[in-house]
Amino acid sequence: MISGTRWVHDERAARRYDLRLHMAIPGLTSSIGGCASTPHGGGFAVPRLIHRLVFALIVTVSIAAPASAQNGTNAALQDDSGAIRWDDGSFRAGDAVRLDPHMRFQTDMLLRDPAGPVDDRFDWPRRRIGVDGELFSRVEFQIERELEDETPWRDVYGDVKFTKALRVRVGRFKVPFSTEQTTSGFDLDFLERPAAVEALSPSRDLGVMVHGRPGRFKYEVGMFHHSDGYTSPSDGGVTLPSEGRLGLMAGRVAFTPIRDDKDGFTRDLELGAAVTRSTVPEGLHGVVGHSVDGDRFFEHMYVKGARTRLGVNGLWSARRFTVKGELLQSTDERQEQSITGDDLSNLITRGAYVTGIWRAYGKHGRKKASVDIEARFDRLSFGSANQADEPFTNPRADHVAPLSQRTLTFGATWTVNRWIRVQGNAIREQLVDPLGVRDLAPAAPWTALARLQFGL
Amino acid sequence: MTAKRFRLSLVTAATIALAAFAFARPASAQTTDDLFNGAVLQSIQVTMHSRDWDTLRANFTSNDFYPADVTWNGLRVRNVGVRSRGLGSRSGIKPGLELNFARYSSRSEFLGLKALVLDNLTTDPSMIRERVAMELMRRVGIPASREAHAQLYVNGQYVGLYAVVEPVDSVFVARTLGDSNGALFEYHWLQPFYATYLGDNLDTYRPLFEARSQQTKSTFELYDPIRELFRTINDASADAFRDAVTTFLDLDSTLRLIATESFLAEWDGVLGYAGMNNFYLYRDAATGQSRMLPWDADHAMFGAEYPLLAGASENVLMRRSLEDPALRQQYFAFVTQAMQSAASGDWLAREIAAEAQQIRDSAWADPTKPYSNEEFDAAIAELTVFAQKRFAFVAKQIDANR
Numbered sequence: 123m124i125s126g127t128r129w130v131h132d133e134r135a136a137r138r139y140d141l142r143l144h145m146a147i148p149g150l151t152s153s154i155g156g157c158a159s160t161p162h163g164g165g166f167a168v169p170r171l172i173h174r175l176v177f178a179l180i181v182t183v184s185i186a187a188p189a190s191a192q193n194g195t196n197a198a199l200q201d202d203s204g205a206i207r208w209d210d211g212s213f214r215a216g217d218a219v220r221l222d223p224h225m226r227f228q229t230d231m232l233l234r235d236p237a238g239p240v241d242d243r244f245d246w247p248r249r250r251i252g253v254d255g256e257l258f259s260r261v262e263f264q265i266e267r268e269l270e271d272e273t274p275w276r277d278v279y280g281d282v283k284f285t286k287a288l289r290v291r292v293g294r295f296k297v298p299f300s301t302e303q304t305t306s307g308f309d310l311d312f313l314e315r316p317a318a319v320e321a322l323s324p325s326r327d328l329g330v331m332v333h334g335r336p337g338r339f340k341y342e343v344g345m346f347h348h349s350d351g352y353t354s355p356s357d358g359g360v361t362l363p364s365e366g367r368l369g370l371m372a373g374r375v376a377f378t379p380i381r382d383d384k385d386g387f388t389r390d391l392e393l394g395a396a397v398t399r400s401t402v403p404e405g406l407h408g409v410v411g412h413s414v415d416g417d418r419f420f421e422h423m424y425v426k427g428a429r430t431r432l433g434v435n436g437l438w439s440a441r442r443f444t445v446k447g448e449l450l451q452s453t454d455e456r457q458e459q460s461i462t463g464d465d466l467s468n469l470i471t472r473g474a475y476v477t478g479i480w481r482a483y484g485k486h487g488r489k490k491a492s493v494d495i496e497a498r499f500d501r502l503s504f505g506s507a508n509q510a511d512e513p514f515t516n517p518r519a520d521h522v523a524p525l526s527q528r529t530l531t532f533g534a535t536w537t538v539n540r541w542i543r544v545q546g547n548a549i550r551e552q553l554v555d556p557l558g559v560r561d562l563a564p565a566a567p568w569t570a571l572a573r574l575q576f577g578l
Numbered sequence: 579m580t581a582k583r584f585r586l587s588l589v590t591a592a593t594i595a596l597a598a599f600a601f602a603r604p605a606s607a608q609t610t611d612d613l614f615n616g617a618v619l620q621s622i623q624v625t626m627h628s629r630d631w632d633t634l635r636a637n638f639t640s641n642d643f644y645p646a647d648v649t650w651n652g653l654r655v656r657n658v659g660v661r662s663r664g665l666g667s668r669s670g671i672k673p674g675l676e677l678n679f680a681r682y683s684s685r686s687e688f689l690g691l692k693a694l695v696l697d698n699l700t701t702d703p704s705m706i707r708e709r710v711a712m713e714l715m716r717r718v719g720i721p722a723s724r725e726a727h728a729q730l731y732v733n734g735q736y737v738g739l740y741a742v743v744e745p746v747d748s749v750f751v752a753r754t755l756g757d758s759n760g761a762l763f764e765y766h767w768l769q770p771f772y773a774t775y776l777g778d779n780l781d782t783y784r785p786l787f788e789a790r791s792q793q794t795k796s797t798f799e800l801y802d803p804i805r806e807l808f809r810t811i812n813d814a815s816a817d818a819f820r821d822a823v824t825t826f827l828d829l830d831s832t833l834r835l836i837a838t839e840s841f842l843a844e845w846d847g848v849l850g851y852a853g854m855n856n857f858y859l860y861r862d863a864a865t866g867q868s869r870m871l872p873w874d875a876d877h878a879m880f881g882a883e884y885p886l887l888a889g890a891s892e893n894v895l896m897r898r899s900l901e902d903p904a905l906r907q908q909y910f911a912f913v914t915q916a917m918q919s920a921a922s923g924d925w926l927a928r929e930i931a932a933e934a935q936q937i938r939d940s941a942w943a944d945p946t947k948p949y950s951n952e953e954f955d956a957a958i959a960e961l962t963v964f965a966q967k968r969f970a971f972v973a974k975q976i977d978a979n980r
Contacts (some may be wrong), residue, residue, distance in 0.1 A: 424627075461627045461645060514657035514681035516645035518627060523683065559683040 149299025211578075214253070221255040226308050226577035229230055233546075234568035235415070248307050250276065259283075264295075276326065287336035293342075297324040298331065298342035298374040298554055299396045301435045302475075311477060312533050313547045313573050314414075317501035318473020321409050322450045324370060324398060331372075340394075346370040349400040350429065352407070370400035376435075385474045389439045389486070389576060396433040402426065402454060406517060409452055409471045411502060411527055414549050414569050420504050420525055423469055423517045447476035459518055465518050467508035475500030484537070494535040502527045513557050523559040528552045543575040608651060610689045611876055613742065614724035616709065619936050620742055622696070623649040623731045624675075626660060631732055638662040638670040643681055645745060648688070657682045665767070667700045667876075672738050672946035674698040675730075676745075694750050697741040703949045705941055706933040709741055711842050711875035713929060717919045718912075720835055721754030722872050737942035738944040746858045746871055754871075759863040761800060764785035764873075769906040770853035773895040775812040780805060789861060793955050803861060807868065811895050816890055820902055823895075833905065835870050837912030840887070841920070841972055843964070845880035847872070849889030849896055864968045879960075882967035886913065886975035912979045917972055927965040934958045953961060 206215045213221040228248040252266030262285055265277040279293025296304045302315050303323035314320070324346075331344030349370050376394035383389050408423030430453045437446040450473045458465035477498040484492025501524035506519070513523035533547040552565040613620065626646035634644055643659035664674035668813025675696040679688045690692065690979040699705040708725065715722035723744040730737045744750060751955040752758035766788055776782045776866040780801040789800050807826035814822035823829060830850075835857075839847040846855050848870060919925040942951045949957075 419619075453804075459627070461625055461647060463627065512656070512683070514645075514682040514686075516657050516659065518630075518645045519657060519682065559685055561684050 123575040130174045145296065149379070218258050219255070221253055222256075223251075223253045224578055225251040226440075226575070228308070228573055230313065231574075233572055235569060245310065251539055252276070258400050276374035285334070287334040287385075288332065289331045289334050291331045291333065292330050292551050294327075295331070296326050296327055297329070297346055297370065297398065298333075298344060299323050299372055299398050299431060299433055300450060301394065301437075301446075302448060303481045308575060309542075309578060311479060311494070311496050311535065313571050314499060315500075315546055316473070316498065317412065317527055317529055317551075318450055318475055318500055318502040321411060322433075322452045322473050323473060324400075326432070327370060329370075337557070340376040340378070341374070343373040344371070346372065349402060350407075370398060372396070372398040374433075387440050389441070390437060390444075391439075392435075392437040394435045396431070396435070398429075398431040400429045402429045404459075408517070409504070410456055410470050411504060411525070413527070413530070413553075414551055417486065419527065419553055421517065423454075423456070423519075423522065424459040424466075425456050425469060426459055442481040444479040444481075445476065446479075447473045447474065460520065461518055464578045467506045469504075469506055471502070471504050473500070473502040490537070491539055492535075492537045494537075496531075496533045496535065498529075498531045498533075500529050500531075513559055515559060516518055521531070525558075525560065526554045526555055528554060541577055543573075543577075545573040547571050547573075587747070608653060608689065610691060610724070610744070613650065613689060614744060616713070616726050616727045616933070616936075618726070619940060620650065620726050620728035622728050622740075622742070623734070624660065625649070625733055627731060633674055634660070634662055635670045638668055638673050643678065646677075648677055653688075655679060655686070655688045657686070658688075663695065664698065667698055668702050669698055669948070670944075672698045672700055672944075672948070674700070675740075688771050689743070690749065692747060693745045695743040695745050696728070697725075697743050697876070698939070699739060699741055699876070700948050703878075703953045704934070704961050705739060705741075705937060705954065706930065706958070706961070708743075708874065708876040709933060710929050710961075711839075711844065711876065711878035713846075714842065714920055714926070714927045715835070715838055715872055716918065718838055718916050720777045720831070720833065720838060720872060720883070722929075723750065723753075727933070727940070729940050735940075736943065736945065738946040740941045746790075746873060751860055751871075755860065755862075757862065757864075758791070760791075761863070762791040762860045763796070763800075763804070763859040763861075765854065765859060766858050767850075767853070767855045772853050772893045773808060773811055775803075777807045777869070778805070783808075790858070795825070803866060803868070804859070811898065816898075816901065819898055820903065820905060824867070826868060828865070828867045829905065830908070831869045831901070832895075832897065834907045834912045835872055838916040839872070839875075839878070839911050841913050841916040841968070842875070842878040843880040843882070843884035843886065844875055844878045844970070845888075846877040847875065849893055851889065854893065879968075882964045883971050886972055887979060907980075910976050912971065912977060917969060921969055925966075927962065929960070930961045930965050934961075 133381070141578065161488065179360070183267040184354065199346050200549070208214075211222060212222075213219075213223070227250075228246065230245045230247055232243045232245070233345040250266055251269065252264065254262070254264035255267075256262050262283065264277045264279060264280040264281075266278070268274045275294065275328055277293075277295050279291050279295045281289055281291040283289045294566055298304060300319045300323040302310075302319045303325075309351035327348050329344050329345035329346030331342055333342040333344075334340075374394060376392055378388070378392045380388050385480055404424070404426035406422035407422055408418075408425045411420030413419050429452065432453075433448055433450045434444070435448040439445070452471045454467075454469040454471075456469060458464065459466045475498055479498060480495045482493045482495050484490055503524060504522065505524040506522035508521045509524075511521040513519070513521045515523045515525075529549060529551040531547055531549045533545060536544045538544065547570070549569045550565070550567070552567075553562050555562055608861070609829045612618075620767040624646050625648075626644055630644035630646075634642075634655060639662070641661050641663075646658050646660045648655045648658045648660075659676075659678035661676050662668060663680070665674045667674050676700075677688075677694040677696065678692070680692045697708065701706075702708065705727075709727065712722045716724070723746060725744065726742045728740050728742045730740045740937065746762070748758040748762065748765070751760070751762060764787070764874070766786060768785060771786065776786075780797050781967045782799045783804045784797065787801070787804055788797075792800065808825075810822045810826055820829065836848050840849065843857075845851055848857055849855055850856070856874040858870065858873055859868050862873055887900075890900060897923050910939045938954075941954050947954075
């Protein structure tokens with residue numbers, strides 16, 4: 123895009139560059155209109171709101187660029203480093219522009235399947251290319267695309283830094299809720315996220331978010347276009363509840379009283395809380411439960427109304443040990459969903475996990491060679507506010523028969539170098555039906571998986 | 579209070595309690611005999627979300643279940659799974675329904691039943707063929723589903739006249755055969771099949787015979803005996819045929835079923851016009867012997883002069899059975915028994931007349947049936963003629979073929 127030219131920091135050039143940036147992602151606006159988790163696939167017209175968001179992104183970058191370009195000009199004049207160069211995996215144009223192209227691949231191998239012999243042991247869960255970078259020390263951005271996927275665009279956003287305590291992000295990115303969900307799929311401690319996180323966390327969405335790190339706090343507050351993947355009528359989607367509009371509000375705050383303390387027993391300590399609120403249209407949109415092999419063990423329930431998620435998280439690390447975990451809850455209203463059209467009691471889905479990590483080899487820091495030994499216990503449970511009547515499993519049951527999934531995972535992660543990582547996991551999951559209304563299969567034996575991850 | 583007044587109070591209280599018990603008992607003591615009591619035109623109310631009912635009718639080819647409450651005779655069963663059912667009778671206007679009481683809780687049941695079938699009667703303008711046929715089968719000792727007619731109301735609206743049919747499941751085989759530890763299979767018509775040997779591949783038999791119990795058993799455990807049954811039917815020598823087949827199949831009960839269906843001119847049964855159809859196979863766990871159980875006799879009484887041995891020459895099992903002198907005699911003896919049972923006290927004609935009389939008003943008022951009221955009356959008239967002429971025709975056929 124900018125190779126072969128000597129790039130000069132001036133206002134006109136900065137604006138031209140911004141223009142090129144947005145021209146370089148043709149079709150982006152139409153592609154990101156469909157949320158990754160939307161149950162309503164298929165093409166539809168580019169909604170007006172998406173245009174507004176993209177326009178806001180362009181305007182934000184354009185406003186930020188000239189001011190920074192002015193500063194950048196001074197910097198360039200001072201150190202004469204305005205030439206385009208390749209530096210440690212990044213294209214740099216002076217100190218004003220940094221572009222980090224990347225491609226990352228994961229291949230999984232199923233080592234042991236309790237269901238029996240398998241025809242295809244290999245899987246490619248993630249194959250992504252993208253670029254992220256920084257412009258004028260003021261605007262960060264990321265564009266990432268999955269290869270061969272129905273919804274290829276992943277993160278596509280710009281992030282403007284006004285101060286350390288005030289940043290604005292616009293585009294398509296992960297909704298701030300679970301810390302595990304917002305961790306990149308290439309940086310996970312295990313091959314898969316905990317079932318509770320997968321089931322209860324919102325995914326990527328189009329939106330705008332204000333965030334920052336004032337002192338020892340970190341906050342993220344955003345509004346998003348889609349409501350957990352459900353598209354609005356203007357997108358050709360579902361019919362809205364008469365009393366509300368689709369959309370999702372999310373906020374997360376974290377407090378870090380101790381951070382990277384090399385002298386004390388506790389190196390890191392972080393405590394956080396999160397909340398989201400959205401409106402879910404009428405239909406079979408309740409939270410589902412998936413087992414390790416992808417089969418559903420808990421089906422969608424009829425819901426209509428508000429969905430409220432609450433979460434708390436904690437992380438504590440000392441020397442070579444790290445312990446972290448989250449408690450998550452989702453509450454769904456079920457207005458007019460009984461067989462007679464009356465309201466049903468709220469659906470309540472709760473989840474939690476706790477992870478312990480021991481760094482057996484290597485120093486603190488992800489990019490260095492290391493070996494981690496990990497263990498995790500996670501639990502996901504389904505039920506309803508009504509726990510008094512006779513329980514049933516049907517999607518309109520007032521007392522939803524409770525069911526919980528308990529998963530124990532042991533793993534090891536060998537980070538060979540900054541590009542290659544090898545992981546192995548042994549997983550055992552168990553379904554527990556405390557009231558005995560289901561005919562459950564006996565607990566499955568261990569499933570074993572291995573992953574080779576390669577990234578540039 | 580004097581002792582006399584106290585005793586009087588006690589007697590009064592006891593009388594009231596007894597009276598209350600007497601009035602309460604009919605509701606609490608109802609059984610499946612009451613539900614399948616053919617002397618009564620039953621009434622069933624189904625309450626379900628109007629959107630679910632619309633979806634069920636719109637997607638009537640789907641087997642998706644929807645939750646509903648079901649009320650019969652003052653008994654209300656909550657959270658019942660309801661789905662569209664049937665093969666050729668599937669309808670979005672008048673859906674055949676399965677009521678599955680255990681769908682949403684393995685602890686749930688209704689009068690001891692795990693499920694109930696509401697036959698939409700769309701393939702039979704008379705709306706009584708199946709019930710009459712099953713009634714006769716039970717009279718001659720064949721384990722057959724109990725049936726009664728019922729008016730079906732969904733969300734308070736009269737949907738139409740249905741037949742309440744006892745499903746063939748583990749509860750049924752336990753009731754009729756006294757054992758439910760065996761393997762139950764539902765035969766599915768996929769293509770004309772005349773009891774020929776289909777080869778060694780067990781996967782060939784699996785779609786024809788869907789396991790309705792013991793689904794967790796291996797394919798070999800479930801289907802090897804079925805493969806060997808048809809191998810034996812086709813490959814056994816003439817001399818060894820009876821003993822060899824008896825290892826796998828209860829020939830006595832099988833011939834009795836075929837004989838009764840033949841008397842009833844069942845056009846779509848074991849010797850159906852397009853191959854075997856409408857039966858279940860139950861394999862006893864102790865003996866390994868299978869037996870056929872009848873199902874869906876809505877094409878019975880096809881015609882008074884429907885040949886007694888129609889389909890017999892095409893079906894390998896029947897053809898080879900008739901080639902065995904003893905089995906041939908046995909078969910005609912069973913036909914004679916069925917005929918005598920139907921003729922006894924003019925049972926067949928009276929049963930047809932009684933059922934027709936019982937359902938006529940409801941049938942005429944049925945807003946979703948796919949035929950006119952005149953066609954209903956004409957079909958009843960045809961059955962009346964069948965009851966008049968079938969006996970003489972079958973007697974002639976027996977004499978000619980015995």
